[in-house]
Structure formats: structure tokens, C-alpha cells
């Protein structure tokens with residue numbers, strides 16, 4: 001209902017990618033609806049959610065796409081990436097493997113997406129600090145080498161979620177306008 005009678009200046013498609021269970025759907029639920037669920041079912045059906053916000057006096061509609069359980073390598077179709085101007089590359093900071101897979105997700109992304117796409121690396125579940133398996137410096141180093149923005153988030157505690165999406169959307173806006 002928030003979009004009613006609103007003039008939209010820009011629509012930005014942003015895709016979420018990363019291994020299964022890293023928290024992609026909950027990051028989206030937190031950002032789009034300020035909701036979180038601990039027993040989230042595997043994502044079915046819903047392709048994207050939108051959130052309308054104002055950046056620099058312009059109305060920007062963010063259309064955030066969530067993988068519908070297609071997280072297996074190479075299972076995400078090119079339609080998913082088509083038209084994306086932003087990407088959130090998400091790992092679970094308590095699961096080393098999900099971070100080690102970032103390189104191949106990035107390769108997939110770069111193979112399909114526009115070359116000017118804005119990419120944010122996200123280490124999610126920072127509320128589980130005692131179970132940390134990925135040092136911040138490792139992720140920072142990877143992000144710098146690959147020219148990505150980087151943040152650690154918690155969808156559960158709402159830490160940095162808004163900030164991560166806003167950073168990406170503002171950077172996209174800066175490039176597009």
C-alpha cells in the first residue's frame with residue numbers, strides 16, 4: 001500500500017546470492033517488512049519483494065530478488081541475474097564453507113550480470129559471535145581484492161541490514177543518475 005499514487009523515479013533490481021541457509025531470505029524479510037523468523041522454510045514461490053525509499057529527493061523502488069531454493073552451483077538461471085544493477089553476496093560467518101564459496105558465486109555473477117553491477121559482500125549472523133568461523137579481516141581482504149563493499153550483518157538482531165541495502169542502493173543511484 002505504501003506505493004499508492006507515488007511517482008517512482010527509479011526501479012533498481014538487486015539480487016541475493018549465496019549458499020543455502022546463510023540467511024538471504026531473512027535479510028530480505030528484515031529489510032522489506034522488518035520481520036524475522038527462526039524456522040524459515042526453504043524459499044518457495046516468491047520471486048522478489050519491493051521496498052520504496054527516497055534517495056536524494058528521488059523515489060527509488062528497490063526490487064530485491066531471492067533465490068527460490070536454487071542455491072546449487074549453476075542452478076540459478078540467467079533470468080535471475082537479468083537486469084540486476086546490484087547484488088548481495090551473502091555468507092554465514094559461522095560457516096567457513098559458505099565464505100569459501102563466495103569466489104565461485106562471484107564468478108557466476110560476473111559471468112551473467114552487467115559489468116557495472118554494484119556488489120556487496122555480506123557476512124550474516126554476526127549475533128552468533130562466539131561461533132565465528134570467518135575472521136573479519138579475511139572477508140575484508142577478499143572484498144578489497146575483488147572491489148566489493150563489505151558488511152557484517154544480523155538479520156535476527158537487525159544489525160546493519162538497512163545500512164547494507166542502503167549502501168548498495170545509494171551507490172547504484174550515484175552511478176545511474
Ligand code: GDP
Nearest residue numbers: 020021022023024025026037038125154155156
Ligand atoms: P537462505 O536459505 O539463505 O534464504 O536462509 P534463511 O533466510 O532461510 O535462513 C536460514 C536459517 O538461518 C533460518 O533458520 C534463519 O532463522 C537463520 N538465520 C538467518 N539469519 C540469521 C541471523 O542473522 N542470525 C541467526 N542467528 N540466524 C539467522
Ligand code: MG
Nearest residue numbers: 024025042043
Ligand atoms: Mg531462502
